[in-house]
Amino acid sequence: MRAVPDPSLLSNLRAAARELPVSGIVEMMKYGHGRENLIPLWAGEGDVVTPEFIREEAARSLREGETFYTYQRGIPELREALARYHARLYGGAFDPERFYVTASGMHAIVIAFAMVLNAGEEIIIPSPCWPNAGAAAEAAGAKPVFVEMEFGEKGFCLDLAKIASRITSRTRAIFINSPANPTGWVAQRDELKEVFALARSRGLWIVADETYGRFHWRGEGLAPSFHDIMDPEDRIIFVNTFSKNWAMTGWRIGWVEAHPSLGQVIENLIQASTSGVAVFLQRAAVVALEEGEEFVAAQIERARRGREIVSAALRATGRVIESPPDGAFYSFFSVEGENDSRALAFRMIDEIGVGPAPGTAFGPGGEAFVRLCFSRSPDSLCEAASRIANWLKP
Amino acid sequence: MRAVPDPSLLSNLRAAARELPVSGIVEMMKYGHGRENLIPLWAGEGDVVTPEFIREEAARSLREGETFYTYQRGIPELREALARYHARLYGGAFDPERFYVTASGMHAIVIAFAMVLNAGEEIIIPSPCWPNAGAAAEAAGAKPVFVEMEFGEKGFCLDLAKIASRITSRTRAIFINSPANPTGWVAQRDELKEVFALARSRGLWIVADETYGRFHWRGEGLAPSFHDIMDPEDRIIFVNTFSKNWAMTGWRIGWVEAHPSLGQVIENLIQASTSGVAVFLQRAAVVALEEGEEFVAAQIERARRGREIVSAALRATGRVIESPPDGAFYSFFSVEGENDSRALAFRMIDEIGVGPAPGTAFGPGGEAFVRLCFSRSPDSLCEAASRIANWLKP
Numbered sequence: 001m002r003a004v005p006d007p008s009l010l011s012n013l014r015a016a017a018r019e020l021p022v023s024g025i026v027e028m029m030k031y032g033h034g035r036e037n038l039i040p041l042w043a044g045e046g047d048v049v050t051p052e053f054i055r056e057e058a059a060r061s062l063r064e065g066e067t068f069y070t071y072q073r074g075i076p077e078l079r080e081a082l083a084r085y086h087a088r089l090y091g092g093a094f095d096p097e098r099f100y101v102t103a104s105g106m107h108a109i110v111i112a113f114a115m116v117l118n119a120g121e122e123i124i125i126p127s128p129c130w131p132n133a134g135a136a137a138e139a140a141g142a143k144p145v146f147v148e149m150e151f152g153e154k155g156f157c158l159d160l161a162k163i164a165s166r167i168t169s170r171t172r173a174i175f176i177n178s179p180a181n182p183t184g185w186v187a188q189r190d191e192l193k194e195v196f197a198l199a200r201s202r203g204l205w206i207v208a209d210e211t212y213g214r215f216h217w218r219g220e221g222l223a224p225s226f227h228d229i230m231d232p233e234d235r236i237i238f239v240n241t242f243s244k245n246w247a248m249t250g251w252r253i254g255w256v257e258a259h260p261s262l263g264q265v266i267e268n269l270i271q272a273s274t275s276g277v278a279v280f281l282q283r284a285a286v287v288a289l290e291e292g293e294e295f296v297a298a299q300i301e302r303a304r305r306g307r308e309i310v311s312a313a314l315r316a317t318g319r320v321i322e323s324p325p326d327g328a329f330y331s332f333f334s335v336e337g338e339n340d341s342r343a344l345a346f347r348m349i350d351e352i353g354v355g356p357a358p359g360t361a362f363g364p365g366g367e368a369f370v371r372l373c374f375s376r377s378p379d380s381l382c383e384a385a386s387r388i389a390n391w392l393k394p
Numbered sequence: 395m396r397a398v399p400d401p402s403l404l405s406n407l408r409a410a411a412r413e414l415p416v417s418g419i420v421e422m423m424k425y426g427h428g429r430e431n432l433i434p435l436w437a438g439e440g441d442v443v444t445p446e447f448i449r450e451e452a453a454r455s456l457r458e459g460e461t462f463y464t465y466q467r468g469i470p471e472l473r474e475a476l477a478r479y480h481a482r483l484y485g486g487a488f489d490p491e492r493f494y495v496t497a498s499g500m501h502a503i504v505i506a507f508a509m510v511l512n513a514g515e516e517i518i519i520p521s522p523c524w525p526n527a528g529a530a531a532e533a534a535g536a537k538p539v540f541v542e543m544e545f546g547e548k549g550f551c552l553d554l555a556k557i558a559s560r561i562t563s564r565t566r567a568i569f570i571n572s573p574a575n576p577t578g579w580v581a582q583r584d585e586l587k588e589v590f591a592l593a594r595s596r597g598l599w600i601v602a603d604e605t606y607g608r609f610h611w612r613g614e615g616l617a618p619s620f621h622d623i624m625d626p627e628d629r630i631i632f633v634n635t636f637s638k639n640w641a642m643t644g645w646r647i648g649w650v651e652a653h654p655s656l657g658q659v660i661e662n663l664i665q666a667s668t669s670g671v672a673v674f675l676q677r678a679a680v681v682a683l684e685e686g687e688e689f690v691a692a693q694i695e696r697a698r699r700g701r702e703i704v705s706a707a708l709r710a711t712g713r714v715i716e717s718p719p720d721g722a723f724y725s726f727f728s729v730e731g732e733n734d735s736r737a738l739a740f741r742m743i744d745e746i747g748v749g750p751a752p753g754t755a756f757g758p759g760g761e762a763f764v765r766l767c768f769s770r771s772p773d774s775l776c777e778a779a780s781r782i783a784n785w786l787k788p
Contacts, residue, residue, distance in 0.1 A: 020662035049459035059453040065443035119513030135666040268414035272529035
């Protein structure tokens with residue numbers, strides 16, 4: 001049974017599957033894999049191993065033999081911990097029945113899309129955007145409608161009139177990722193209200209990805225959240241992940257937050273997609289929520305310092321167009337005279353050993369940019385910044 | 395943000411999501427949850443914790459800090475171990491590029507269906523069948539076409555003429571689960587050839603679920619497999635799981651096997667659905683494949699003994715219609731005078747503390763049956779069998 005490339009097999013697959021885009025981020029990771037001295041800033045993950053107390057909790061659960069099937073919605077302890085965590089962040093009381101454990105932030109998006117999007121229907125996605133959101137819509141046979149954000153002095157801005165103009169009879173939802181990957185855009189409270197007003201007036205769902213809500217560089221504390229302004233009856237589904245706050249990228253665990261009346265539908269969709277998440281992963285997630293605040297604070301401070309290092313170095317070159325991000329942990333910049341970000345990214349890997357993600361990976365409006373993740377050690381960011389600065393010196 | 399049941403939110407969901415069936419197995423588990431002295435035989439899992447050497451490997455990987463993103467197709471070590479495992483079972487050489495790691499056997503089915511089924515298209519599923527296969531098709535907006543198997547003296551049989559008669563211009567695939575859950579049916583080599591011939595002549599894909607291939611009670615060794623008769627260019631996608639052989643139900647890890655030319659499509663579908671499986675789970679899966687043979691052999695012997703205990707007790711009642719299963723680890727039987735298996739299952743929980751899965755959970759043709767899992771300790775099976783025998787005594 002040797003590998004024989006067979007176009008006829010491939011051509012018999014479903015077109016929507018065959019035509020899914022290759023991740024432009026993974027393309028870079030494969031290209032740069034195994035190179036010595038390379039500083040990898042392509043992925044949305046840091047260089048810090050998950051804290052020991054979280055890893056140990058998973059190991060403890062394994063030792064105790066928690067290896068059987070469990071609740072499709074997530075173990076009650078984790079759903080209660082998520083409710084307490086949200087109450088601490090946003091105030092008020094949260095019902096544990098609002099929370100559903102998923103096999104990743106990605107899987108949370110898949111569940112949210114499966115709740116609202118039929119094949120052939122449309123979801124509006126401000127762009128540039130993390131590519132997997134659009135890919136998930138395409139995999140479901142639906143159509144991501146990318147609406148380019150405006151880029152100006154203050155960086156990227158949402159153009160609500162443009163979004164409104166792209167709503168059709170097939171539109172079912174708007175995907176709002178704030179703080180945004182890759183642009184660093186953060187919706188202000190008034191913008192969130194305007195988005196909500198638009199969605200309400202047109203009967204649309206909002207799928208809200210506030211994964212980076214705690215990585216906020218404009219003003220104090222959390223980024224504005226739909227939690228601050230929503231009514232209980234609003235058509236909103238939150239998607240989130242343990243990956244970023246707690247350095248758990250490789251664990252594959254996330255959550256959906258939605259109105260409790262939707263619980264049975266969400267349970268059924270989890271059952272029919274992954275059939276749940278390992279108990280020992282969920283135990284670790286409980287400990288992350290309950291004992292992880294010190295670690296999260298350190299992660300945020302590290303990213304804040306990373307943002308300063310990268311922004312200062314880029315600014316000093318005089319050849320880079322960047323508006324320091326208001327949130328998340330990416331620098332998204334363009335270089336004067338360079339319009340092909342994919343070619344630029346390959347050259348950065350080859351010539352200076354810094355691995356970025358090309359803006360082409362992030363859809364319309366991203367083509368001229370490259371993305372660097374600055375959730376990393378100051379030392380390696382200083383080294384990367386200095387390599388870039390020397391390389392770009394006129 | 396208190397729970398307020400809101401029909402208007404629910405009614406605004408996508409119909410295919412809203413109408414997904416509640417799992418009839420989970421319904422029983424919830425009903426019986428927490429009862430003293432209950433013997434739970436409803437789920438497809440045993441009572442044995444994952445072997446210590448497998449759990450320890452995951453803990454070791456965690457201690458060593460393997461908590462970062464990894465390959466979407468699975469780590470090379472696991473794909474190579476899967477290739478060696480298949481070569482050991484089926485002979486010949488297997489290319490590691492045929493194997494893709496998924497977030498469960500369920501997720502493997504979702505990937506396979508996403509490869510071949512558009513919304514509105516049809517997949518033929520012999521029935522009674524594990525309910526999640528049909529649910530996954532429905533969640534994708536496709537249509538499961540259940541074709542009832544014949545039930546006679548020799549138990550359930552595939553009716554190929556009936557299957558052929560249900561093929562339409564919208565049919566894209568046939569789902570073949572052999573050995574079968576819940577019926578215990580095992581396709582003989584000639585039947586597999588006939589299914590293949592039909593699929594080839596009509597241009598259909600086969601999605602082959604051979605999860606229970608090693609739990610085979612008719613003749614020696616493995617159940618017949620599509621691996622025995624396939625050509626490399628056949629349109630077949632295998633789905634499988636670590637859950638049953640290695641008592642890893644709660645881990646959520648499985649695999650897809652398909653032609654290497656389909657690799658990029660499968661990688662993209664994994665990326666856009668769960669974005670991969672934790673490295674530390676995959677390390678444990680490698681150890682299961684490479685060092686787990688003694689454990690698997692013991693699991694098979696335990697199920698063989700369980701089958702004898704349950705079959706003998708049921709036969710002795712004189713009121714039970716059962717053909718001892720040729721494969722898998724379920725007894726699927728009906729009781730004279732009892733046509734409502736869901737009501738019967740509730741009564742078994744209430745009156746004798748034995749928790750079955752009702753046949754109504756398994757689609758057309760299953761309504762008159764109940765399913766008991768016999769992959770359990772002889773003691774608890776003897777107790778369950780004796781409770782059932784006393785209860786059914788005329």
